Amino acid sequence: MRIFDPHIHMTSRTTDDYQAMYASGVRAVVEPAFWLGQPRTSPASFFDYFDSLLGWEPFRAAQYGIAHHCTIALNPKEANDPRCTPVLAALPRYLVKDNVVAVGEIGYDSMTPAEDTALAAQLQLAADHELPALVHTPHRDKLAGLRRTIDVVRESPLPLERVLIDHLNETTVKEAKDSGCWLGFSVYPDTKMDEERMIAILRAVGPEKVLVNSAADWGKSDPLKTRKVADAMLAAGYDEDDVDLVLWRNPVAFYGLSGRLVLDVAGTEATHEGNSILRGGA
Ligand SMILES: [Zn+2]
Numbered sequence: 001m002r003i004f005d006p007h008i009h010m011t012s013r014t015t016d017d018y019q020a021m022y023a024s025g026v027r028a029v030v031e032p033a034f035w036l037g038q039p040r041t042s043p044a045s046f047f048d049y050f051d052s053l054l055g056w057e058p059f060r061a062a063q064y065g066i067a068h069h070c071t072i073a074l075n076p077k078e079a080n081d082p083r084c085t086p087v088l089a090a091l092p093r094y095l096v097k098d099n100v101v102a103v104g105e106i107g108y109d110s111m112t113p114a115e116d117t118a119l120a121a122q123l124q125l126a127a128d129h130e131l132p133a134l135v136h137t138p139h140r141d142k143l144a145g146l147r148r149t150i151d152v153v154r155e156s157p158l159p160l161e162r163v164l165i166d167h168l169n170e171t172t173v174k175e176a177k178d179s180g181c182w183l184g185f186s187v188y189p190d191t192k193m194d195e196e197r198m199i200a201i202l203r204a205v206g207p208e209k210v211l212v213n214s215a216a217d218w219g220k221s222d223p224l225k226t227r228k229v230a231d232a233m234l235a236a237g238y239d240e241d242d243v244d245l246v247l248w249r250n251p252v253a254f255y256g257l258s259g260r261l262v263l264d265v266a267g268t269e270a271t272h273e274g275n276s277i278l279r280g281g282a
Helices: 013-026 044-054 057-064 085-095 113-128 142-154 173-179 195-205 225-235 242-258
Strands: 003-005 027-034 066-070 100-107 131-138 163-166 182-184 210-213
Touching: 003 142, 003 225, 003 242, 027 100, 027 242, 044 057, 044 066, 044 210, 057 066, 057 085, 066 085, 066 113, 085 100, 100 113, 100 163, 100 195, 113 131, 113 142, 131 242, 142 163, 142 173, 173 182, 173 195, 195 210, 210 225, 210 242, 225 242
Parallel strands: 003 027, 027 066, 066 100, 100 131, 131 163, 163 182, 182 210
Antiparallel strands: none
16 A cells, blocks of 8 residues: 655654654655744744755655655744744745645635735745645634635636645535535544544545545644555445545645656665764764
């Protein structure tokens, strides 16, 4: 079984996670730029983070046989902080990098005017750079958030067919599907979407354009949730081809819209800019 986790924040995870993910079948990940819990106080903090998503993290993933790409953006939450919004002007120099396969995560957190501005500006940047966009939907007021998101995309130059709307659930999936976007589901422990609810959604809407991710980060989350959904699909009577469609071919097709997806894990050099993941040297 081959698995592509299309939304996971590996910066927050350990090498043990990479090892367990590989053992579970994970061969590719996309790491969206997001907030760190601790608020950032200047654009420079974003730039070091973006550089690490483009350099150190793919290096680390390659040591464990996993292809790593990223998406770059000013995240919805920090779009509200005037100390952070100058990042928008610097995004074009990151969006041209080979390893960037979408603009994201963009979208709404609290649905403020500042978030409107950042979302519209970054949808324009995605269109300008011929990249798809990964759009986060708010964890509160989900249906209102989805509708406003779809409206803003429709007013942008980016077609909904090049947008993955993430963190969907039972209340938002139907309108999202009707819009023509790609459908993302984050499967978490304890809260929000779980494996059984995911199976029920797959039965309701089918597997086309559905992507499942763990959205694992620094909070309570599980980087093996993609495999657990695959196993739940098989137990529910789906065949291996259905599992491969949802857990591999759909994410490959969506991020492949960038023209930049490379799934061979190349360059397992021992060091990145002189640093290795080993302790005490190689
Ligand atoms: Zn995320």
